[in-house]
Amino acid sequence: MYKKIRNELLNSKDIYFKKQKKAVPFLRGIKSLMSYHIKNCKPFKLILNSITNPKSDYGEISLAPFIPVDLFKSIDLLSIEKKNISNRLISSGTSGLNSRIYLDKENALVQSRILQKILDYEFGKLRCPIIFFEEGKFESNSNLIDAKRAAISGFSLMSNKRYFLQSDDSKEVRNKLIKIIKKHKKEKVIIFGFTFDIWKRFVLNKSLNNIELSNCILIHGGGWKKLEKIRVSEKKFKQILKSKFNFSKIVNYYGLVEQIGSIFFECNKGYFHTTNFSDVIIRDTFLKSLPFKKRGTIQLISLIPTSYPGNSILTQDIGEIKGEDDCECGKKGKYFKVYGRMKKSEMRGCSNV
Amino acid sequence: MFDKNHKIIFGNKLPNVIRDVPFSKKKLDFLSDLSKFIFKQKKLIKYPEIISFAYWCRRANLIRMKSNHNSKELRFGKGLVFHIVPSNVPINFAYSFAFGLLSGNSNILRISSREVKSTKVLCDLIKILIKKKKYKNLYNSNCILSYEKETQITKFLSGISDVRMIWGGDKTINKIKSLPSKSSSVDISFPDKYSISMINLNKINKNNIKNLVNNFFNDSFVMDQNACSSPHMIIWLNKNSKNVGKVDFFWRSLLNKVNSKYIFSDDMIYKKITRNYENIVKLNNSIKSSKNYGEKINVTTLKKITKNIDQIRGIFGSFYQYYSNNLSCLGDIKSEKLQTISYFGMNKNKIIEILYKYNLSQISRVVPIGKSLDLNLIWDGYDLIESMTNTIKIE
Structure with a gap:
């Protein structure tokens, strides 16, 4: 069932249906995926059986069960046989523990097809050189993929040439960048990096100053925690980068490794939009779904995961849905803001000195 | 050994070691001056x-503690006690300090550099009192300091102390x-522990349930259900068709208490x-059923006591329960992690028998429900006075 629904959505030209058109097939797809995972992933079955009545039916997506994303850190959750694992993804956890996500060939293929569709829609089938500002090394011959590599391989779907600028030598990076820009001055060029890495490279480190990047689109995302620490607002980030380098466009994206392929792009009004393949729900402290225009914890829903039960996950991010189908940018879907991580509470107890 | 990154709250960082008799x-x-001094500060009412x-x-x-510890032998404190106290059990440091004093020892305490308000408030009071002339000897032989997890200082203090009193998780202890x-x-180390409660359903009535619920609330919620003696499971005794309704009533009453006294965050x-x-x-x-009281209290009923039961820990108000009529289930919780059994409606002698x-x-x-968190001179298997003193045999 979910395969049929997904294929229909993939064959449709549009990726931002109105609610009337999206709601019914989306809910059916999610339900079908949930029963698939219940059948194929025992821990998931145990959890769902104990939190919901297995026979209970839900008439709307906000009533669908969800699991906290941290569960992927402590439990191996997969709905495929181990021998069919083709890729293992790990989140870039700073707290020591990482999520472990298992993909098989089918899931990997579907996620890249859907991602391609979203990218093509957003960037008008753009194929261009991409410059990855990659801080640190990454191994290319491993089936273990971290968040950075996942993003790189995802965005590479738009590339006809890839450059990696990953030297510690600022001068060398500057010279290389100037050379690349010069070579491609008549085309569009995408510059990609994690938000904090970009901030560090382009703003904190002044070595790239006075380079004209007006033919470049800057795509950035992730790395919330670090940016919060140095208190740079989204607005300030955009303003400073725009004024310093004259980027033709700066686009923020939001997505989790735990729902790879499900990506949200910021529209020109500054909001992320759900696509036909994804949905978002905001919950209060006690996990009740909140109406639009209320802040709370973000739950993400995706039609993509099949090899692991990650279709409906509760994040630790705080956000707010501003509305649905009526964003001034013209795109349909729910449109929302992400404000950052939820505040950590000091826990009492004996076991931590 | 002591670099810049430490802060002395009071005392001498190389305390004079004075070995005194207990009490x-x-x-x-x-200590009783300290008690009076605290009671005088009206604004401290907000720090229960x-x-x-x-x-x-x-x-x-x-004085009661002293007479309870009526030892005939001649004892002296072992010397210098180095206390490593947890940062997230407020005021634990004060009890640890008092244990060291009462057993006749000199003390040096490391408290976390992350400042907890109530810790700071109490430290300030102790400091004022201990600086008084009549306590000059105590000032010179005791010290509270704070530093980040600095192994150099810890290593040095480890090497000169006669007793290491280590609170905290297994990792810290090791x-x-x-x-x-x-x-x-x-x-003297206090490793990770697991605790449970036992309640005799026959003994709950409408006159005592409020007290029982208040006591259970204090045992579990005051420390976010994360203290070694906070209960994770209740064994309900003597369930029958007449009294089974009391269980749900208990959880609902606890919910009311939680609603008025406990604040949850998203996290x-x-x-x-x-x-x-x-x-x-x-x-x-092994789960029979689960019930969720508005995400504030979660109750999971178990079909049986599993072997890994000591790893099944609730947090912030999540409990497991099991019905038993003969307590034979206690034989299934043979874990070296089991620390406290708190009880209600049971006879002490019956428990000793079990x-x-x-x-x-x-x-x-084994303590009545409501006393789970009461720190005392007999704690976690240690008689602290005996453990921290040198006993002299005289014939």
């Missing part, structure tokens, strides 16, 4: 944990224990459901 007059005077410490070290209670210490020194609920789901997987097919019958030799506390 000496000077120490009783100091400080008030209960003051209540604990009032003179009458100190780390401290790996540091060299004097060959004559002893370690707490997030951590709680994550823990709950991890536990569901660990429990496999401890023998099921050979529950490793547990360290």
